[in-house]
Amino acid sequence: MKAIKLGMPIFLILLSLSFLIGSMNLPKANLGNPNGPLYFPIGLSAFMLIFSIFYLFQEWKNINRANMDIKLLLEGRTPKLIVLTVVYGAIYALIFERIGFLLSTILFLGALLFTVNGIKKAVVNVIVAISFSFLSWYAFSVLLGVSLP
Numbered sequence: 001m002k003a004i005k006l007g008m009p010i011f012l013i014l015l016s017l018s019f020l021i022g023s024m025n026l027p028k029a030n031l032g033n034p035n036g037p038l039y040f041p042i043g044l045s046a047f048m049l050i051f052s053i054f055y056l057f058q059e060w061k062n063i064n065r066a067n068m069d070i071k072l073l074l075e076g077r078t079p080k081l082i083v084l085t086v087v088y089g090a091i092y093a094l095i096f097e098r099i100g101f102l103l104s105t106i107l108f109l110g111a112l113l114f115t116v117n118g119i120k121k122a123v124v125n126v127i128v129a130i131s132f133s134f135l136s137w138y139a140f141s142v143l144l145g146v147s148l149p
Helices: 002-024 036-073 078-099 101-117 119-143
Strands: none
Touching (some): 002 036, 078 101
């Protein structure tokens, strides 16, 4: 995890250093201030280097917080909800063409709502699944004229 989070700031530091070295090797001007063409690329590379170093420190500081967020995500019923949502989505995709938009969407939303809310809110789950599915079908089919299976 650390390599992924710190990879971009390290890449930006190396990139800005290469631009800084390349900027210092630019030819000097023949007319006017001989260092004139060097100011802008060197300044831009220096700013990029400074902000990349700040970015590296910020990511280093946030690594432990990100690890705690991932640990909290993997605790409790969250992994179960994620897996069931993916499974319900796959089943929804498989039955969508066979039984049509309205019925498959009612079943999909009903399954999701019962998984998240539980059996205690069965009436609300059924009302939301049916009304949302019907309103979506009505909006697409009737109002927008989109042909749904």
